[in-house]
Amino acid sequence: MPELRKDPVLKRWVIIATERASRPNDFKKKRDDFPANQDLSKCPFCPGNEFMTPPEVLAYRKPGTLPNGPGWWIRVINNKFPALNPEGSLDKKGIGIYDMMNGIGYHEVLIETEDHFATSITMSNSQFEEIIWGYRDRIIELSKRVFSKYGVRKTIMEDIAKEIGFTAAAIYYYFDSKDELFKACLQDEISKVVAMMEEEVKNAQTPHDKLKKLVEAKVEGTKKIIKNFNIGEEIVGELRGEIERLGLKELASREIKLIEEAIKEGIEKGVFRENLDIKRENFIIHTLAKELASKSASQKDISDTIDIILSGIEKK
């Protein structure tokens, strides 16, 4: 298990990872390291050799190309010889003036280009931009896991930095505050719920089916948000407030709109009662969905509740 030790003079955390001694030595300068002598077929970071690395955790790739194959321009993989280990707890302890903790965290490799010979001088501005988006995306994804582990309120930027293998200063380069970072994480999760709901609408045939699938997706998505951010039951009620505070209301309102449209369609097709107050029904559906999600209701409970709502708004 790698260890984090604090340098008492420089007040800096240092990773002690003896496991990394077994990795291939890639810094030894030999004659065949000169570009003209390099055999690209043996380079694990070149397109076509994806099988040589651990599976990718993120890739910006051309539509229609398969994960862990060519077609990418940014690729992120787990480090084959990680200096940090994602499993376990930090177990902070102090011995005299020395502070130490377990080397818990993530250690990934971002492959900044598919061009083996590219350097920061030959690289295009747009490729640089993509690299920055790549780092930002990974900060968001890994921060979610830290938030989920310790809870949004208890997590401080330094904890996130330690666990995701960045310095706090480096994270501040992407996000002004923990709030900004949390906002980006929440935005990402809500976008996923909206995308899931949009997908369900496409696949459903009748207004009844649409509404059922939409509410199911909404409950499932909310459940995931609660779990991902380790939000306690009492805080679920504050989620709406948080969404408003962080300026994500417009994004969240897309969920509301999808449900409203399904109700409207049902009324127009004569399947739902025509005297329905769409806004009120939607409010009821949302309140119930949140309640079902926070109580981590079973699939059957969710399905039964939706049936009750539907039987209430359907034409008899």
Ligand SMILES: [Zn+2]
């Ligand atoms: Zn290469």
